[in-house]
Amino acid sequence: MQIEHIPQSSTPAPAAELSPQQRAFVYGYMEHGNAAAAYRQAFGVTHSYARVDACKLLKVPRVAAAVADLRRIAAEALNTSVAELALQAHEVATASVHDLQPIEVYACRVCHSADGRHPAWIDADEYADACEAWAASQDSPKPLKKPSAAGGFNHDVFAAPNPSCRACRGHGVPVMRTLPTSELSPGARALYEGATVAPDGTLRVMVADRAKWADMRNKLLGLYVVKTESKSVSVSMSAEEAARIAARPVDEIVKLLFRPKDATP
């Protein structure tokens, strides 16, 4: 059998000059890291000394160069995932809680009441309930104040505050709203970490700790000087550069690397 992978010169050749078997070997080796298995697969052999041949093949300059190139690509892909994580962390760190739980201000009970002095009731039923509670409290140590109907029965809980209201002076009543999760903006969605219902039925929304996410983003971008700095992580990546790398598919780089010599780029 002719051993086609023995080097003819010691000058490393471009990866594009690899034979189909050599390419298959390099890809197999990169995929599972087992040189002997990659050799057997690529060259269609089953002999026991494939390991020795595989070792020889790995020392062939053009093969060694191709392996080094693919390792570099793998390292770049790692950087890409770091950049993507950093961008995600940045999204949470800079998201606005207002988008998740806006605080809105509505009219107080006096804002639009009939006499402008007494609180308005939502309707007659609410007033009747208050009268019942008042009557029942008369024999208790702390009797309630008699409800008045002077404010009328038109209180709209979502009405705008009245600037000339004598009770709130137009400041109204702040109400924290919890939006349906299906209506959340991307920023609010990033902040939302689930919800729990308290025994009294109150909904408690868990909001991501933005400081923690900002810290994670800074660590991912290498903004802190750490003693155990990893060389595989790009430590001075701008958001723009991160986005550029994240947008480049690794497949494309691999194709570029193994482009035939005479093909146009």
Ligand SMILES: [Zn+2]
């Ligand atoms: Zn008011």
